[in-house]
Every structure is written in structure tokens, then in C-alpha cells.
Amino acid sequence: MTKEIVSDLNKAGAARPRLSMGQRTSLMGYLLVAPVVICLSILVIYPFFFAIWISFTDRMVGREGHFIGLGNYIYLLNWVDFRATVRNTIVLVGSVQTLKLVLGLGIALLLNQPIRGRPFWRGLILLPWAMPAFVAFITWKLLFAPQGGAFNYILINTGLVQSHVDFLSTKALAMPSVITASFWRGFPFWVISFLAALQNVPPELYEAAAIDGAGAWQRFRHVTLPGIRHVVLVVVLLSTIWTTNSFEAVWLLTQGGPSNATMTFPVLAYYGLQSLRIGEAAAVSVSMLPVFAVLAFIIAKLLQEE
């Protein structure tokens, strides 16, 4: 090894030891991947662990915190706002995902039929998704508005209600309203993904099943579902992460209200940061982590199996 280097150095013009082909490839690989890795180390990996650290301190804005162990977490457990947040998140994510799964699959199956103008319908489906999330949710806030809102106009003019309904400020109606708006904005991703998966199911399988006398439901159950299972699972998991973290929906529609009826993790953490209690806010965010870690591991496994 030393000899080689010396002999290399002795060669005229060779300023550094020559690398083997494999070493050169490795070096090239590291150099090319380095910018992204450095970037993500500073912006994601370090902040990730930093968030966990902050959540164990009583840090405030402008003041370094002290390590207080599980103090913040014990506080969260007994805090009504936090309990409401956990409950709301389960209700919100559970309902929105169920709606998107059932209706998304239904719409994808519908669009997979031999109907006219399929590209047109697909483009139409994409609209709510192509629109910025904040625009979608502000528009829904307008639709729900007591004065000037479309739903109240329709309800009153058809005589279904006598006086204005304040969808977003009524405790029982706020969450269903957020769920509706989140569904509207989020379902196109599911439909398009399911549609792509449906088109990858070999048509011969359907023909074979039809020849064997399988009915529509049996074809769906034994040909379609197994064929799209993988994509469905990835979409459900990915979208669960996105929906849980969606700040816009709740912030723009209700800001967590009325009286915590729609409070979710990102909004509660945002309030924590606004009130300058960083340690506590970090604990709110970090308490979602176990669920995410599990989801992320399953997604990673599924995606890398492909």
C-alpha cells in the first residue's frame, strides 16, 4: 500500500494517489449525494433530535431551558386541551380516511369503466388537489359562513332551516365541517392513485374470472382487490401522515375552536410556539412521534419491496 503510494507520487504529474475504478465510483457517489445529505442533516435530522431534546426542557423564547425530564409530558396528560386534541385527531383522521377510502375506491372504479371523455373526468377529479390547500380551506370557510355562505343560502331558500346555521362555531357541527372540507381537498390523490393501480391489473385476469363464472362482486373481491392492495395500503398510510399534520384545514376553518372542538396537534403546537412556551409546544409535536414512526417504517418497507 505504502509502496504503491510512493510509486504513484514518484510519477511525474501525479499529485495524489490514483484511485481504483471502484474507489472512484464510490467517491463520485458520495460527492453527488453530499449536498442533499448535508442539507437534510441540518434541516431535518438535527431538528428532529433537537425537537425531542427541547420537549424535555422548560425552554421559552429567548431563554435556554433546563432539563425537566418528563415534566412537559406529565403536564400534557392532565391538560384538557391536549386530551381534546388526541380525541379530535382520532375522530378527524379516522373519518376522513374512511370516507376517502370508500368513496375514492368507488370513484376510481367508476372512472375505470368504459365511459366517454375519461381524460376530461380525470382532469376534473384533480381540481381540488391541484388547488392550493389554503385556497381550498378558505373557500370552504366561505361556503360554511353564516352570512354570505352558500350552504346557508341554499338551506334557507329551500326552507330546510329557518335561521342561519353557524357551521364552524357550533360545537356539534364544527368537526363534521372540517371533515367534509378535508375530504373534498384530499380525495383526488386517492382516486388517481387507485385508478393507476386498477389499470395495472392485467385484463386477462378479469376475462379468466368471467369465463369461470365469477360475478361482479367476486371479480372485485378476488381480482381487483389483490391487484391494488399494495397501492391502497401505501396511500392510506401516506395520507394518514399528511392528514394528521394538516395545519391549514383546522387553522383556516376554525383555529381549533369552538372551545377545542377541532383542536389538532399542529394547531396546538402552533399556539404553544405563539405563547412562547417552546418546550411544551415541542412536547405536543413529539407526542405524535410513536405513531408516525410505526407508519413511516411500514411505508418504507412497502416502498422498498417494489
Add this chain to the structure above:
Amino acid sequence: MLHKLSPGQKILYYTLLCLLALIILFPIYYMLSISLKLPRDIYRSPSLLPINPTLQNYIDLFTKMRFGINIRNSFIVAGSATLISVFISCLAAYSLVRLRYRYRDWIGRLILFTYLTPAALLFIPLSVIIARLQLGNTLHGLIFVYLTFAAPLSTWLLMGYFRSIPVDLEEQAMVDGATRLVALFRVVLPLAAPGLIAVSVFTFTGAWNELLLALIFITSPEKQTVPVAVSYLITGDVFRWGLIMAGSVSAAVPVMVLYYLGQRFVVQGLAAGAVKG
């Protein structure tokens, strides 16, 4: 499935499709309609059809509210974040797909996990870091933090595209004397153009739409991006819906145009990249 639809099925399917179109289009229609109404008409004479349509809201938005500045800020932030992210992601994706070295799989996995790490978890530590770097309330700071979601997404999607390009073509170029980088830029990237377009559309719209981080890092009105400016319009005692909807329409148009132009690539991208890897 090559079967023909029976008349009954036809009626059922087209009815469902029309219902679906109504559900999708009604909010968009109402947004447009309110943006064309005078403030007094919105409350005094509510209607589904715009009566006395006017562009007054748009004029007020761009003159009194100086919305042009917000649009410019958003273009700077989203455009820069996209350029930086797509450039460094091309290099990384190429490296991870084509070159063999130790820890390659680990780096790939790491990028996937950073893609799945939610901004809701990161915004608190990032606010401390950005303050320490004195990048708060600057567009540079915002461009920088947007790489948190842009870089992993672009890299992950581009890896999918690069995998679909036959390796022979660049090997051929390298046999002809091109270096690896030349082969990447002259052979691989042109072939991956649809992928690059889809990834750029995703990244740009992601940055254009981002609200949470912009809300936290931008404090002065003249630095606000479009989502922040519009969301400040709705926090008040009186909802100036005409103005708010004019802002929403103006914010949506650039993104919708991009989606429309790149629709084919975007749909492929969603199908091929985001879900299948």
C-alpha cells in the same frame, strides 16, 4: 375490461359522474362568483349567480393591498426552492440509483424517512435554528427551510424516474469518452425530462402553497408570501369575502396553470413516483 355498458348502467354512471362534477365544481364556482361581487351585494343580496359582476375586488387587492408584492415573494421563494432542490436532487438521485458504494441503501432509506418527517414536528426546532442563524423574516430563510420537504420529495421521485432509464445509453456515452457528469447532463437528464417537469411542478406548488412555516418565519407584511397574505385577510372581525376570494383565485391561478400544463406528467408522477417509488 372491454365489455359494453348496458343502458341502465350508462344512466347510473353518468348520473354519478354529474353529481361528482357538481361536488367538485360548486366550491370553485362559488369562489369565483364571490370574487366578482361587490362587498355590499355579498351580504345584502346573496345569490348563487353573480349579479352586477365587477373586478373591483381584484383592483383593490392589487392596488390597496399591494398583493403584487406577495405574488412576487412567492415566485422568488417557490422558484428558488425548486431550482435548488431539483438540482441537488438530480445529483443525489443519480448517485443513489446508478453508483454502487457503501451505505448507499442507508442513505436512500434516510431520504425516505426525511420525506415522511412532518413539518408539524420540525417547525419548533427550526424556529430556534432560524433565529440563531438570523434568517428570521427573510426570504432566504424561507427558501432554506422549504428544502426540508422539497429535497427529499424531489430526490425520492427522481430516483423512480432514473431507474426507468436504461443504463446502456449512458454507458455508451461513457465508452465514447464522456465523463460520468457529462453523461448525466447530456444523456440521462434529457431522457428524464418528463420526470423533471413533474418533480418541478410538485416542488413549486408545494412551496407556493406552504402556510405553516411561512406564517412562523415571516413577520413583516412586505415579506409575506401569498398564503400568509391571504390568511391574514381572513383574520379580522369583518370578513371581506370579495377581497379574500379575489386573493384566493389569484393565488390558485399560477398553480392551476402549472398543473394543467404538466397534467400528463403530474398524473404519471403521482402514479409512478409518489406511491410506487
